[in-house]
Amino acid sequence: MELIFLSIALAMDSVAISMANGARCMNIKALQIFKMSFLFGIFQAFMPVIGYFLGLAFVGFISYIDHYVAFAILLFLGIKMIKESRQISVHCSLNLSLRMLMLGAFATSLDALAVGITFSFEEINIASRLL
Numbered sequence: 012m013e014l015i016f017l018s019i020a021l022a023m024d025s026v027a028i029s030m031a032n033g034a035r036c037m038n039i040k041a042l043q044i045f046k047m048s049f050l051f052g053i054f055q056a057f058m059p060v061i062g063y064f065l066g067l068a069f070v071g072f073i074s075y076i077d078h079y080v081a082f083a084i085l086l087f088l089g090i091k092m093i094k095e096s097r098q099i100s101v102h103c104s105l106n107l108s109l110r111m112l113m114l115g116a117f118a119t120s121l122d123a124l125a126v127g128i129t130f131s132f133e134e135i136n137i138a139s140r141l142l
């Protein structure tokens with residue numbers, strides 16, 4: 012049951028981005044909708060697996076510096092958010108190119124990558140979780 016809730020929670024950022032893109036641009040073509048759905052789904056499915064194997068490969072190294080890495084990432088994101096909040100954006104356009112869709116899919120699945128890494132640290136069998 013907890014795995015179902017985790018899966019739903021991990022998918023919410025992809026759902027939010029897709030809904031925002033759909034609300035912002037009402038004339039999205041069916042092919043664009045398919046590409047967005049496909050890429051977001053593929054990234055959400057495979058990022059935990061990638062994270063699991065990355066975690067297995069670097070568990071000895073990361074365990075010594077994990078708190079510094081987390082601090083650096085959160086510091087970077089905080090400074091970036093403060094900087095962006097102070098900028099005035101007049102022009103907003105929706106770019107649904109393959110490159111931007113892949114970037115969005117990657118960004119929204121980073122939490123799934125982190126879950127995969129966490130699974131490797133806790134020595135959870137990823138094969139049983141995928142089924």
